[in-house]
Amino acid sequence: MQPAYQLIYDKLFEHYGPQSWWPAETPFEMMIGSILVQNTNWRNVDKALIKLGPYFEPEIIDHFPIEDLAQLIRSSGFYNIKAKRIKAFMEWFRQYDYDTKRIKAINNTELRKALINIHGIGKETADVMLVYAFEKPIFVVDAYARRIFYRLGYNMPTSYDGFRKLVEKELPEELTLYNEFHALLVEHAKQFCRSKPICKECPLLDICDQRLELK
DNA sequence: ATCCTGGTTC
């Protein structure tokens, strides 16, 4: 029998097509974006990224005054903490001469630990970086994945890693699959599975518990 | 004009 998670993926992929994430020019931009997008939507992050544009070099960001950095990223919300988080990340990134290739050589589990160890980077942000900057196959657990799986009727673990491992257990270790899966879940949460869901014409309706509650 | 959404730290 076909694993349920694979089925969800297939249906989402069929409906939305390939997402080809992350929307960033470089791994560095991707990683900064992942810190900025904590607790906000991409709109707000994009504005911040545009303001950062003229200074978007690791060396410059690393040595930028933190107050000025905070002002530039204001639109992303929580700008004071996020400025600190970016600084903490830069300190770590500097140790590798801002060279993503060098970091990529670190094995999966060690790198995940190292990222989580950076102040301001938790499991979700670490995993997003692992998938989209370092090309490691990992399932990203976020508020959208939790909401969608919950509504579908799955009894998922509350813990981050419990949730993640349960999904990973049934899926092949393919980067593209995990890259697309997270992107597809985000897209689906925005288009149909919002806080106030639009169930009519939902591509997952036939496998969703919610359909039973529709009039 | 108030309410809601969204990760991590302390």
Place this chain on the structure above:
DNA sequence: GAACCAGGAT
């Protein structure tokens, strides 16, 4: 369990 914030929805 509170604190950190802007921007969109209601």
